[in-house]
């Protein structure tokens with residue numbers, strides 16, 4: 251009560267009082283940090299035997315940022331890789347304000363922590379959950395425990411290999427559009443160079459330095475193209491279309507679409523965590539200070555407005571998908587079942603998920619009014635069948651509908667939510683279903699786009715790999731054209747993209763070396779003893795331990811990128827891009843690597859909390875690459891040095907051109 255009052259006082263107080271209170275909280279955090287660095291480190295430290303990481307940094311930065319300052323200053327994964335070299339695969343370090351973190355990159359430990367028996371005992375850390383909740387709201391990524399198990403059971407079937415295979419043609423459509431767009435950017439740049447278009451006018455996605463690169467040695471059709479910019483737009487279009495049948499058209503229209511703009515704002519909030527936000531999150535973790543998350547800062551207001559917009563659309567998107575599925579059900583169920591769907595029965599089973607919450611009309615609603623929405627199953631009383639209708643499908647009818655009708659990921663989720671073998675309390679509620687589009691978008695567009703851009707960069711740095719890969723893709727394209735393209739892969743460029751072995755190697759190697767999500771964090775909810783495949787030596791070097799004691803409440807750093815760079819696992823050439831290491835991976839990979847999940851590919855982590863969209867992501871990246879490599883050659887811009895920035899995903903900056911933000915410009919030439 252007292253603290254709630256304090257909260258309101260802070261909101262209403264004149265600036266001076268608010269600043270004084272903020273200062274007070276700052277002092278509280280700093281004293282907590284000092285306590286951790288002194289008494290916590292030297293007196294009450296039950297884990298002092300674990301080797302501790304050190305870094306060269308000022309005292310002030312250590313008090314405020316712990317060792318995190320050094321991590322942030324290095325390229326993603328590099329500081330951890332350095333500590334692995336010095337200290338081995340188990341050590342501890344301090345996060346902001348001295349928060350203790352344990353680092354483990356041992357394969358056996360990772361399988362244990364993320365495996366089915368333990369995953370729910372190691373949820374995401376509290377600050378991560380607070381942060382994600384604020385931006386995404388509730389969804390598969392943010393929920394924990396039983397709620398997660400329930401959601402995952404319904405959402406997983408949408409991502410089976412067979413389901414994703416059916417979505418490949420949708421991805422191909424956007425792959426072809428991406429290639430066409432890049433072609434038009436090249437044409438525009440050529441026209442500008444030859445004086446047919448005004449000099450000094452930038453095209454969409456171009457930064458001033460891109461247009462200034464002298465391409466004398468690249469006669470013909472070449473231009474500097476920011477492949478991250480275009481991959482991001484394409485990934486948004488792909489997930490909108492394949493994820494929930496929504497056409498963002500962002501490749502052509504940018505963020506002109508209202509929903510696209512809302513997601514873009516959420517993504518920006520997600521990517522760019524500033525110190526004030528980190529500070530507020532840390533403070534709001536303290537009991538009684540949760541209200542701090544609601545302080546209406548400019549950023550907070552932007553997030554709230556973007557979330558309101560996305561929620562409005564989500565309601566419409568889910569409602570429309572349900573109506574379409576109701577139409578399918580009507581066409582599929584055997585006549586004898588129809589009487590079960592009496593009006594009264596349906597009304598009982600119906601929940602109302604349509605209508606805008608703010609009274610505003612979305613473009614989707616407008617198109618509904620114009621009669622676009624054809625597939626609606628209604629009972630006599632016009633009550634639509636919705637996903638919450640328990641057991642309206644027998645197992646056979648459900649399987650039939652699930653396999654014969656495809657549609658978007660969301661359609662599959664809604665169908666899975668109707669399965670007869672689910673109890674009422676196992677089904678997703680309307681609110682949970684409405685969280686699905688946002689989850690897919692925020693988890694699935696930035697990651698795929700970033701990974702695509704890093705893969706293109708690696709191929710540009712390794713022309714011989716690019717050539718070999720292009721040859722494989724062109725041969726497959728030829729073969730596919732000869733065979734005729736009916737069936738699942740109708741309209742696809744090369745048929746099944748997963749049938750191309752070298753493409754598989756190139757993608758896996760890119761995910762290992764430049765994984766889009768370099769790390770995540772977990773928190774121990776109980777004391778635990780984590781087994782290791784290789785014993786670690788204590789800080790004083792006198793003892794060895796074949797397991798790590800993790801005290802309840804401690805944070806665990808999950809070193810996705812560092813695992814990919816670990817020379818102990820991969821050998822001395824771990825930092826090199828060598829797709830061949832994945833040739834015959836079942837036999838050729840080092841034994842320690844084969845013990846990793848994947849096997850060997852930890853980029854999507856493992857166990858019940860692994861990336862549900864990993865097959866989707868790999869299919870999408872392969873499809874986009876196939877289209878691009880058939881039409882274009884990619885080269886690095888001479889003299890432009892790259893640095894990296896880990897926001898949530900790992901993004902690239904050009905050294906000396908940081909003012910233009912994160913991007914991945916490459917010289918792209920028509921073949």
Ligand code: HEM
Nearest residue numbers: 391693694697698701766770853854855859861862863867
């Ligand atoms: C290269 C691209 C991608 C990478 C590297 C990646 C990586 C990851 C990682 C490491 C996690 C675990 C995060 C954690 O628990 O802390 C994760 C979770 C997740 N990913 Fe991905 N992801 C990618 C693409 C996608 C796509 C395309 C989708 C959806 C279409 C997707 C949907 C999800 C979801 C829903 C989760 C949460 C799963 C759960 O907690 O049950 N991801 N991803």
